Amino acid sequence: MxxxxxxxxxxxxxNTSGIKDVLKNHTGSKTKDFIGLWRTKQLEYSFRRAAMDLYVNFDTVTDQALQFTCDELDVSLNEYQRAQIIDSYRSLxxxxxxxxxxxxxxxxxxxxxxxxxxxxxxxxxxxxxxxxxxxxxxxxxxxxxxxxxxxxxxxxxxxxxxxxxxxxxxxxxxxxxxxxxxxxxxxxxxxxxxxxxxxxxxxxxxxxxxxxxxxxxxxxxxx
Amino acid sequence: MxxxxxxxxxxxxxNTSGIKDVLKNHTGSKTKDFIGLWRTKQLEYSFRRAAMDLYVNFDTVTDQALQFTCDELDVSLNEYQRAQIIDSYRSLxxxxxxxxxxxxxxxxxxxxxxxxxxxxxxxxxxxxxxxxxxxxxxxxxxxxxxxxxxxxxxxxxxxxxxxxxxxxxxxxxxxxxxxxxxxxxxxxxxxxxxxxxxxxxxxxxxxxxxxxxxxxxxxxxxx
Structure with missing residues (x-):
């Protein structure tokens, strides 16, 4: 033992899927795709930074992955909405x-x-x-x-x-x-x-x- | 200069999308998703192996990503079909x-x-x-x-x-x-x-x- x-x-x-309720307000019918792509990119960015020996705080990785997902899926968020989502990631x-x-x-x-x-x-x-x-x-x-x-x-x-x-x-x-x-x-x-x-x-x-x-x-x- | x-x-x-014609015969209506996931996993595996300092030949990475994609999208390939697809990857x-x-x-x-x-x-x-x-x-x-x-x-x-x-x-x-x-x-x-x-x-x-x-x-x- x-x-x-x-x-x-x-x-x-x-449960990272727990972000769903907050995102639904901003991403509507795209919510499922949005959550999937955000999580995928978050992991991809961490893998690439590990390979590159180029560390940033994981909150920055999460935030950059969120930005990519917004750009890719054509979702526009203002600064307040973005802060609200990132904040919700801390109360999953x-x-x-x-x-x-x-x-x-x-x-x-x-x-x-x-x-x-x-x-x-x-x-x-x-x-x-x-x-x-x-x-x-x-x-x-x-x-x-x-x-x-x-x-x-x-x-x-x-x-x-x-x-x-x-x-x-x-x-x-x-x-x-x-x-x-x-x-x-x-x-x-x-x-x-x-x-x-x-x-x-x-x-x-x-x-x-x-x-x-x-x-x-x-x-x-x-x- | x-x-x-x-x-x-x-x-x-x-053009890695050039694999489409070969895949269409085996994956039908799933072809677009199949190509996307295969390429995504191929890259993910290479990033992770770079981070892990655990090298295998890139052909193995491509083959393992193909296997994952088949499992995930419920596509069954026999050994001959699999060899045919991998071979086509060399004539993209x-x-x-x-x-x-x-x-x-x-x-x-x-x-x-x-x-x-x-x-x-x-x-x-x-x-x-x-x-x-x-x-x-x-x-x-x-x-x-x-x-x-x-x-x-x-x-x-x-x-x-x-x-x-x-x-x-x-x-x-x-x-x-x-x-x-x-x-x-x-x-x-x-x-x-x-x-x-x-x-x-x-x-x-x-x-x-x-x-x-x-x-x-x-x-x-x-x-």
């Missing part, structure tokens, strides 16, 4: 299975940690708005290391912050790129596949796949 | 403005070079099938360096192969990620924007923007 758990936040604990809701599953894991003695590309300020706001500010032992923001997942240095930073070897850490993420990135550094992985998504057909697979956070405790019992 | 020109290949000289057509513009630049004394993520084998096949095998002074494949654009080491490899300083080289690319990657290393850039696309709203812009390869000669005349 020495395994330390690191939870990805956006797309794993926090958690997934329904979060509270019980994290508490159960904590009760079983697991060390529960957050590990995210997100800026420390945004993570703090998200946790506060979702009453998650007491649950994590450590909140590890890659802002402090100035890198993005899935670069190797992101996962080495995680190990360093947890003071652990790769085989003592298990990453739980809903994002296949994160699972592959962590596994690439020897870290154990659990892919949270909530929506029967397609995993990338690379040469690297998750150690376990679960459909909800509640299943993690069963999986870890097998270790 | 000492500037050495480096041309991106896929999406700049070679060039854009119409290629021959005249490259020849004109060569006549003006510019050094014309190819610079691509593509494997050497695929580039050779593409150039042969498009009668482009005599036009480039050098065909620089990142397969030899085992990195992908837009990592810095990709562009440093280009400079090394051209035996030139950054300010003596101009990259011409249809791909904004490539323009930003090159500019990030101090290389001059011309963005070839054939279809009035959206450029990423980052802090880095191309030095020039043109609508066809024919305009490059005018732009370089201003230097």
């Amino acid at each position: 020495n395994i330390k758990l690191a939870f990805d936040i956006y797309g794993t604990i926090i 809701p958690k997934f329904d299975d979060t509270d019980d599953s994290l508490q159960n894991l904590k009760n079983k003695g697991f060390s529960i940690n957050a590990f995210s590309n997100g800026s420390m300020q945004s993570l703090k706001a998200l946790f506060k708005n979702n009453s998650l500010d007491k649950i994590f032992e450590k909140s590890i923001s890659l802002e402090n290391k100035q890198v993005f997942k899935p670069s190797r240095s992101a996962y080495y930073y995680l190990l360093n912050e947890l003071n652990a070897e790769a085989q003592e850490v298990c990453l739980i993420s809903g994002n296949p790129f994160d699972i592959i990135g962590a596994a690439n550094c020897g870290i154990k992985t659990i892919w949270l596949n909530r929506k029967a998504s397609t995993f990338d057909p690379w040469e690297i697979k998750p150690d376990y796949t679960v459909k909800s956070l509640n299943e993690i405790i069963k999986v870890l019992g097998q270790e | 000492n500037i050495k020109l480096a041309f991106d290949i896929y999406g700049t000289i070679i 057509p060039k854009f119409d403005d290629t021959d005249d513009s490259l020849q004109n630049l060569k006549n003006k004394g510019f050094s014309i070079n190819a610079f691509s993520n593509g494997s050497m084998q695929s580039l050779k096949a593409l150039f042969k099938n498009n009668s482009l095998d005599k036009i480039f002074e050098k065909s620089i494949s990142l397969e030899n360096k085992q990195v992908f654009k837009p990592s810095r080491s990709a562009y440093y490899y280009l400079l090394n192969e051209l035996n030139a300083e950054a300010q003596e080289v101009c990259l011409i690319s249809g791909n904004p990620f490539d323009i930003i990657g090159a500019a990030n290393c101090g290389i001059k850039t011309i963005w070839l924007n054939r279809k009035a696309s959206t450029f990423d709203p980052w802090e880095i812009k191309p030095d020039y923007t043109v609508k066809s390869l024919n305009e490059i000669i005018k732009v370089l005349g201003q230097e």
